[in-house]
Amino acid sequence: MLFDSVQFLLFLPAVIALYFILPHRLRWIFLLVSSYYFYGCWKAEFLVLLLYSTFNAYFISLRIEQAASLFTRRAWLITGLVSNFSVLFFFKYFNFFIGSRDYFKTFAGQHPKVEWVTQVLEYGIPVGISFFTFQAVGYTLDIYFRQAKAEKNFFKFALFVSYFPQLVAGPIERFTHLHQQLFAKHKLVYENLSNGFRLILYGLFIKMVIADNLAPLADPVFTNPLAYSQTDTILALLFFSLQIYADFHGYSLIAIGVAGIMGIKLMDNFKTPYLAVSVKEFWARWHISLSTWFRDYLYVPLGGNKVSYFRWMVNIMIIFLVSGIWHGANYTFIVWGALHGFMYLAEQVFVRAGWLQTKNRFFTGIGFVKTFLVINIAWLFFRSDTLAKAYLSLAKIFGSEPTADLYYRIQHFEHGKANQAVDDAFLNGKLVPAELTLHNSLFIGLAILIVTELWIQKSRFDQRISTWNFGFRWLVYAVLIYCVMALSGPDFYQFIYFQF
Amino acid sequence: MEMIKKIALRILLLIAIVAVSNVIYRHTTYHADLRAESNVLLKFERAVETADALYFSASPNAAVFKDDTDKRTIAQMMDDLLPDLKLEAVDTGGIHAGVFKKLIALIPEDSDVRYVVVNMNYRSFGIGWIESVLENPIQKQLVFYNNRPPIINRFLQGLNFYDTRSAKEREELIQWHWKNDSLPFAAPRNNVTDWCALEKWGDWTNPKRQLADSYIKNFAFPITEENPRLKDFDEIVSICHQKGLKLIFVILPENLQEAEKLVGPELTSLMISNKNKLVNRYKTNEVTVIDCFGAVPDSCFTERIFPSEHYTQTGRMTVARAVTDCINR
Incomplete structure (x- = not known):
C-alpha cells in the first residue's frame, strides 16, 4: 500500500479511529494486524520474509541475552547476523555476485533446483527488505552490546519490526526509542492530530507535486543520455537530485x-540536506536514521576515530562503501559511496590539519557550492542504470563527446545490460535527438519547495508553521491542497527507496 | 467536545478550499490536462454539444493511407452521406469499449444526441489488446471520465487511482492466457503458444512467419462470459437503453483473406464463429448490429506488417455506407 494512494487515504483514518476507540490493552495487537495487512497489500507471500526476519532477531537475541560466556554470545550474534543478512543477500545481491541472472537461465530444464532459484529471483526484491532487516539487526546488536533488554513476547517484538508507518522505507528506528512508545497509553491529542496532518500534507505535496513531476523529465535523459543536449543533461541531473529528495523526504x-x-515520535530523517556546506554535514542531514545506524553499529565497533589516522580513513571508506552497497547491488552504487567517502576524507584531512576552521561567509558559500556539486555528481552514478550510461551522462555534462569504444569496454566490465537506443546510435548511426519540455506549473511547485526549504532550515515544516496565526496557516494549507489536487504528477511512480 | 468543534470547523474549511480549488482548476489547467491526458474527452465534450449522432472509434476512423485521394475519415464520410443528421467522431488511437461506455454515460439528458454508433473491433476482445501496454495511459484517462468535480478526478489521477500494472506484469498475463486459454481445435492448435510454434513459412526471421504469428496471437481466442470487453459492450447496451439512445454496433472488417492465406481455415472459422456469437448476443438486445466483418477485401487494408483495422478509402466507404444505409432505413 502506497502512502499516496486512495487505499491508504481510506486505511489511515480507519486505523487511527479504531486505534483510539479500542481499549489500550488491545491497541498493539490491532497495530500489529494492521501493519501486516499494510505490508501484505504488496505481495502477501513476502510476509514470510518479514516473519522470518522478526523470528530470527527475536530468537537469536534471547539466546544472546541468556548466553553465559562471551564466546557463546559472539557465536549467537554471528549466527543471527548471517541468517538475517543471508535473506537480504539472496534477494538483493545474489544476481550481482553471480554476474548475471541470465547465466542461471542457461540451466533451464536441466536442473529443476536451479530453475527454482531463477524463478524466485525473477519475483523481484521484496519491498523494504533492507529497512526491516536493518531494524531487526540493530535490535540484535543492541542486545549484544547490552544497550537494551530482550523482548520476551514475540508478538510485541513483531510490532516493533513491522510498525507500518516506517516499515518499508524508514526511518530505521532503534528498539530503545520506538518499542516503549508502541505500548504506552496514548490519548488523542489535538496538537498531535494537527501536526500529523501538517506533515502528511507537506509530505504529499513534495512527493506528488515535486517528485512525481520531475521523474518523467529526468528518466528519459538517463535512459538515453546521447539523445539530449549538455544543458538538458545538467537539468535532468538537478531534477533527479530534487526528485530523490522530495520523494524520500516526502x-x-x-x-x-x-x-x-498516534502519539508516537519517529526520528527525523532529513534536515534540509542540500543546504549543507560540507559532505560531513550533508550526511548529518540526509537519511539520518541510516547514517546514525552505520555510525553506531559499524563505525564505532570498527574503532571509529579512536584509532590510527590510516585506520580511521579505512573505517570511513568502509562505511561509505557499505552504505553504497546497502542501496543496491550495482557498481553505480559502489562508485556513489566511494565518491562520498573520498570527498568526506578530503574535507576532513583539511579540517584535521586546521586549515578549514574559518566561519567566513565567503568560505561557507564556497563550501555550499562545492558540496552541492559533489553530491550531484555522485547522484549521477546513483541514478544511472549502469556505469557505462553514467559515463555517457558525465561526458555530456562536461561537454565532451562520449566514445563507443569506452562505453562498450565499461559495459563489458560490469556485465551491463544492452540499451537499444544507445546501440542504435553507436552501431547503426541512428540517433533521434530529443529535448526536455518544461511546463510552467512545474516551477510553481519548485518555487514553493525552495522557499520552504530556506525558511525551514534545520527545523521541520510542522514546527515552523505552528507559530503562524490561523489565517496565514490556512492560506498555506490551501495553496498546498490546491497543488496536491491539481498539479500532482499523473503517472505512477513508486517511492524510489522502496526498491532498497 | 472542544476538540470535535475544532475538527468540524476545519473539515468545513477543507470542503470550502476544495470547492474554490475546483473553480480555479476549471478555469486554469483543466483543459490543458485534458489535452495532455484525455484528448478524447475534449473531443467528446465538443461533439456532444452539436451532434445528433456520435461515432465512437479507435484508430480505424483515421485516414492516413498515402495513396488515398479521398482523405475523409469514416465519420466524415458518414456525415456527408447523412445530410439531415449531424454526426461527430469521438475517436483516438488504442481506445476501446471500456472507454466508450464511460463517455456514453456522460451524454447529458438534454443533449440532441439520438444515435450512438460504436465500432466493435473483434481484435479488442483478445488478451493482447486487453492487457496491452497502452492500457495504462488509457486507464489513466478513464479517471477523468467520471461524473465528479474535475478537481476530484485530477486528484484521483495523481493518487494513481487506476490500473497501474507494469508492462512486465501485463506481458506475463498475456503469455499465461496464450498458453492456457483453450481453443476448439486438436493439439497443437489448442492454444495460441503451441499454435504459433507450428512450423510454417520457415523460421522466425521470415517476415511471413512473424505476420502469421501476429494473426494467431491477435485473432485466436475464445470469447467467454468473463471477457472484460464483452462486459463493456453489455454495459453500453444498458446505458443506451436507460438513456433512450438508438445504439448501433459496427463489427469492423478484418482481413480474413490474409488470415486464411497465412495461417489457414482454422483461424478464419474461429474468427467467424466468435463474430457470430457477438452478432447473436446483441441482436437480441434491441441493438442494431451491422456486420462488416468480411466486407472488405485484402487490398483495402493498409497495414502489411501487422494485423489492423486500418482501411483505404474504399474500405472506409464500405463501412460508412453500411452504417448510413442502416440509419436511413
Whole structure:
C-alpha cells in the first residue's frame, strides 16, 4: 500500500479511529494486524520474509541475552547476523555476485533446483527488505552490546519490526526509542492530530507535486543520455537530485506524521540536506536514521576515530562503501559511496590539519557550492542504470563527446545490460535527438519547495508553521491542497527507496 | 467536545478550499490536462454539444493511407452521406469499449444526441489488446471520465487511482492466457503458444512467419462470459437503453483473406464463429448490429506488417455506407 494512494487515504483514518476507540490493552495487537495487512497489500507471500526476519532477531537475541560466556554470545550474534543478512543477500545481491541472472537461465530444464532459484529471483526484491532487516539487526546488536533488554513476547517484538508507518522505507528506528512508545497509553491529542496532518500534507505535496513531476523529465535523459543536449543533461541531473529528495523526504514526513497522530515520535530523517556546506554535514542531514545506524553499529565497533589516522580513513571508506552497497547491488552504487567517502576524507584531512576552521561567509558559500556539486555528481552514478550510461551522462555534462569504444569496454566490465537506443546510435548511426519540455506549473511547485526549504532550515515544516496565526496557516494549507489536487504528477511512480 | 468543534470547523474549511480549488482548476489547467491526458474527452465534450449522432472509434476512423485521394475519415464520410443528421467522431488511437461506455454515460439528458454508433473491433476482445501496454495511459484517462468535480478526478489521477500494472506484469498475463486459454481445435492448435510454434513459412526471421504469428496471437481466442470487453459492450447496451439512445454496433472488417492465406481455415472459422456469437448476443438486445466483418477485401487494408483495422478509402466507404444505409432505413 502506497502512502499516496486512495487505499491508504481510506486505511489511515480507519486505523487511527479504531486505534483510539479500542481499549489500550488491545491497541498493539490491532497495530500489529494492521501493519501486516499494510505490508501484505504488496505481495502477501513476502510476509514470510518479514516473519522470518522478526523470528530470527527475536530468537537469536534471547539466546544472546541468556548466553553465559562471551564466546557463546559472539557465536549467537554471528549466527543471527548471517541468517538475517543471508535473506537480504539472496534477494538483493545474489544476481550481482553471480554476474548475471541470465547465466542461471542457461540451466533451464536441466536442473529443476536451479530453475527454482531463477524463478524466485525473477519475483523481484521484496519491498523494504533492507529497512526491516536493518531494524531487526540493530535490535540484535543492541542486545549484544547490552544497550537494551530482550523482548520476551514475540508478538510485541513483531510490532516493533513491522510498525507500518516506517516499515518499508524508514526511518530505521532503534528498539530503545520506538518499542516503549508502541505500548504506552496514548490519548488523542489535538496538537498531535494537527501536526500529523501538517506533515502528511507537506509530505504529499513534495512527493506528488515535486517528485512525481520531475521523474518523467529526468528518466528519459538517463535512459538515453546521447539523445539530449549538455544543458538538458545538467537539468535532468538537478531534477533527479530534487526528485530523490522530495520523494524520500516526502515519504519520511508522512511516516512521521502518521505515527505522530498516534502519539508516537519517529526520528527525523532529513534536515534540509542540500543546504549543507560540507559532505560531513550533508550526511548529518540526509537519511539520518541510516547514517546514525552505520555510525553506531559499524563505525564505532570498527574503532571509529579512536584509532590510527590510516585506520580511521579505512573505517570511513568502509562505511561509505557499505552504505553504497546497502542501496543496491550495482557498481553505480559502489562508485556513489566511494565518491562520498573520498570527498568526506578530503574535507576532513583539511579540517584535521586546521586549515578549514574559518566561519567566513565567503568560505561557507564556497563550501555550499562545492558540496552541492559533489553530491550531484555522485547522484549521477546513483541514478544511472549502469556505469557505462553514467559515463555517457558525465561526458555530456562536461561537454565532451562520449566514445563507443569506452562505453562498450565499461559495459563489458560490469556485465551491463544492452540499451537499444544507445546501440542504435553507436552501431547503426541512428540517433533521434530529443529535448526536455518544461511546463510552467512545474516551477510553481519548485518555487514553493525552495522557499520552504530556506525558511525551514534545520527545523521541520510542522514546527515552523505552528507559530503562524490561523489565517496565514490556512492560506498555506490551501495553496498546498490546491497543488496536491491539481498539479500532482499523473503517472505512477513508486517511492524510489522502496526498491532498497 | 472542544476538540470535535475544532475538527468540524476545519473539515468545513477543507470542503470550502476544495470547492474554490475546483473553480480555479476549471478555469486554469483543466483543459490543458485534458489535452495532455484525455484528448478524447475534449473531443467528446465538443461533439456532444452539436451532434445528433456520435461515432465512437479507435484508430480505424483515421485516414492516413498515402495513396488515398479521398482523405475523409469514416465519420466524415458518414456525415456527408447523412445530410439531415449531424454526426461527430469521438475517436483516438488504442481506445476501446471500456472507454466508450464511460463517455456514453456522460451524454447529458438534454443533449440532441439520438444515435450512438460504436465500432466493435473483434481484435479488442483478445488478451493482447486487453492487457496491452497502452492500457495504462488509457486507464489513466478513464479517471477523468467520471461524473465528479474535475478537481476530484485530477486528484484521483495523481493518487494513481487506476490500473497501474507494469508492462512486465501485463506481458506475463498475456503469455499465461496464450498458453492456457483453450481453443476448439486438436493439439497443437489448442492454444495460441503451441499454435504459433507450428512450423510454417520457415523460421522466425521470415517476415511471413512473424505476420502469421501476429494473426494467431491477435485473432485466436475464445470469447467467454468473463471477457472484460464483452462486459463493456453489455454495459453500453444498458446505458443506451436507460438513456433512450438508438445504439448501433459496427463489427469492423478484418482481413480474413490474409488470415486464411497465412495461417489457414482454422483461424478464419474461429474468427467467424466468435463474430457470430457477438452478432447473436446483441441482436437480441434491441441493438442494431451491422456486420462488416468480411466486407472488405485484402487490398483495402493498409497495414502489411501487422494485423489492423486500418482501411483505404474504399474500405472506409464500405463501412460508412453500411452504417448510413442502416440509419436511413
